[in-house]
Amino acid sequence: MAEAVARLEEVYPEALCALEWQGEPWRLLVMGRLSAQCTDARVNIVCRELFEKYPDNSSLADAPIEDIENIIRPCGLFKTKAASIKASAIKLRDEFDSVIPDDMDTLLTFPGVGRKIANLLLGDIYHKPAIVADTHCMRICGRLGMYAEGLRDPKKVELILSDIVAPEKQSDFCHRIVQFGRDTCSARSPKCGNCPLADICEKNTRQ
Numbered sequence: 001m002a003e004a005v006a007r008l009e010e011v012y013p014e015a016l017c018a019l020e021w022q023g024e025p026w027r028l029l030v031m032g033r034l035s036a037q038c039t040d041a042r043v044n045i046v047c048r049e050l051f052e053k054y055p056d057n058s059s060l061a062d063a064p065i066e067d068i069e070n071i072i073r074p075c076g077l078f079k080t081k082a083a084s085i086k087a088s089a090i091k092l093r094d095e096f097d098s099v100i101p102d103d104m105d106t107l108l109t110f111p112g113v114g115r116k117i118a119n120l121l122l123g124d125i126y127h128k129p130a131i132v133a134d135t136h137c138m139r140i141c142g143r144l145g146m147y148a149e150g151l152r153d154p155k156k157v158e159l160i161l162s163d164i165v166a167p168e169k170q171s172d173f174c175h176r177i178v179q180f181g182r183d184t185c186s187a188r189s190p191k192c193g194n195c196p197l198a199d200i201c202e203k204n205t206r207q
Helices: 002-011 025-034 040-053 057-062 065-075 078-096 115-126 135-144 154-164 167-183 202-206
Strands: none
Touching: 002 167, 025 040, 025 057, 025 078, 025 115, 040 065, 057 078, 065 078, 115 154, 115 167, 135 154, 135 167, 135 202, 154 167
């Protein structure tokens, strides 16, 4: 599906992360955790208050858990998320001098961090090959025919796309897919008539 990758590059020349982490790696760790079952837009709004009150990883590590819970409550699952955010901030400060690790295995030892968040960090911070198999990515790439449309196993999707998408394009491709999903290929009402990928979309060509 190199053609799909190339066309999305034309439509979205700038592959921007939907999370506004302002170039601060520790913030992306926090925001990635908050994004579970929550929109990126809401995470951005909530984190403005969170990062204003706690402007660095060390201050977040020292923050009262109740305060973190109150601020992030709109993101849902706030108790679980607050606990893992605080624990991760402490681990990052005490074990890594507040520097995000650059390998998958180490990132997976952080509370609340799975492969999706780890790949987000590796791709955006260290520009390593990384497939972020989130809801948008799994749904849209299945529609395009990159794998069986019903596949909902993030790790399997990650491995399949890692073989299909060139390593140097993987991280940006995932950001473009998110934007494409919002603009055109929505879950309920895809705009197939105006889709730049319509002629190479397996689901569209089957209709």
